[in-house]
Amino acid sequence: MSLINKLVPLGIPLAWLNLVKEKKRFFAAVAGIIFAVTMMLYQMGLKTAMFTQVVFPHLMLNGDIVIVNPQYEYFGISRGFTEKRLNQAFALPEVEDVAPLYLVNLPIKNPDTLVNRDIFIIGFDPANKPFDDPAIEAQQGMLKIPGNALFDERSHAKFGPIVERLEDGTVTTETNGRATEIVGSFEMGTTFAADGNLLVGKQTFFEIFPGQDPNLAAVGLIMLKEGSDAEKVAETLRAKLPHDVKIMTRAEFIDNEKRYWGERTPIGFVISASMTVAIIVGAVIVYQILYTDVTDHLEEYATLKSIGFKDSYFISLILQESIILSVFGFIPGAALTAGLYYVTRRVAYMPTEFQWDNAGIVLGLTIVMCMLAGALATRKLRHANPADIF
Structure with missing residues (x-):
């Protein structure tokens, strides 16, 4: 038994074969996801660093209660x-x-x-x-x-x-x-x-x-x-x-600082807007790639549909492709972001550190983004009549 058969006893998944058949298209999709992942993860890191940075002095203060104007x-x-x-x-x-x-x-x-x-x-x-x-x-x-x-x-x-x-x-x-x-x-x-x-x-x-x-x-x-x-x-x-005078506890004093920079300055809005743009761009790229894939294989899918395969099978197939793209885009995107964090620490003196909780959130957003794009890409197939295609 060959090594591939041992690793994949049920055969290489059709979703993977569909993606790698057009290598340029596959790498274009992965590049788009890398961009989206890098943007989202970097912006989340900046936001975390911002809220850490603005309270550096507060965390070093010795008071339990604070009085201010x-x-x-x-x-x-x-x-x-x-x-x-x-x-x-x-x-x-x-x-x-x-x-x-x-x-x-x-x-x-x-x-x-x-x-x-x-x-x-x-x-x-x-x-x-x-x-x-x-x-x-x-x-x-x-x-x-x-x-x-x-x-x-x-x-x-x-x-x-x-x-x-x-x-x-x-x-x-x-x-x-x-x-x-x-x-x-x-x-x-x-x-x-x-x-x-x-x-x-x-x-x-x-x-x-x-x-x-x-x-x-x-x-x-x-x-x-x-x-x-x-x-x-x-x-x-x-x-x-x-x-x-205004009386605040230490926790309220710290929260006041974070709230000021997050809500009363453009910084918080810019970071949120950048993340939104990254999600939209990534979703559009994935949608275009998967939609083209569905269109190119429409006759093959129609044949399968005509012999009894249900729409759920094709939806499952495209969603598998979405998850594959998510993983292949997330890993290099996370690595690239870690490098950007290092540069930011050195150049801008911001405490940007790779955080696994942020990475988990971005991975989840990436998978959801790709799956939504994949679900939209199957609309043409789900509404197609096999007889009309041939």
Whole structure:
């Protein structure tokens, strides 16, 4: 018995033979599906990366409850609120500590090119612990010295070789025209609002940004005692504090950021639209290929139909071809997408990673897309009269 007979004891499926008979047509169909798979999987990866990227700072914060201005939109733009509200919140017995954050985008000078580029600056009191990050906690004591700063290692390369120079000591530069000594580094990551991040002490923040009111905080963090219910404490604060602040739990704060970038900016729409286009293009290509296949074999199918084969047999045959095309298009499409993810990480600094759950969704969409196209392609055959064909 030959190897083929051992592997396929019932013979090579007719669906496969039909597809590979016209190799150019087969590869054209597979190429179309590869395009659709790559587009869908890449867009899903971008969306996942986007929602991961925009909350990099939030995930590093140490607060259980967050206070912001009622007109707060996203992390990076805020009108601020009076720090008196944090002091009032500190009076609750469930509150362990509070920490105000001061946020601004200001130019920092590239130490090599001397070109100024805007960087996102987070100011805080080094006596507090607003970040749940060992690297920041270990170095934040140095921020008590005016002019000192910590630089985000994952910032864009346009800020210069600051990280490399830190290996030989501190790096001297200027932030908003004021002398700045970068004494250490940490890892946070870029967002859509920031190509880089800089941490400074409260005193340094108001030295490099003298126009800001020192009594206004952009974000207020509230750390609760162990065992406290964040939802209940947040409700208590909403009832006790004036309406000149907005109270959110940590989860609500993160969801607010994702919702802003997903719904109130064109990014979410563009990604969804791209996926829709990919599905339509892939479906049209598969439909054209399968419809042509049905037309080319119409006389053979009519012969089978005339001797008793039912429409369900032909539908099953075309659906088998659809599944074969789905698999042959998905595998190289997924591999190509993994390569695009790597390029995106290197060039755009986005956390694009291949995720199997996204791959499963795209595989399912691909199979459904191909099967729908195949079902439509059989309409001519199902409504054909064998006598008319001959």
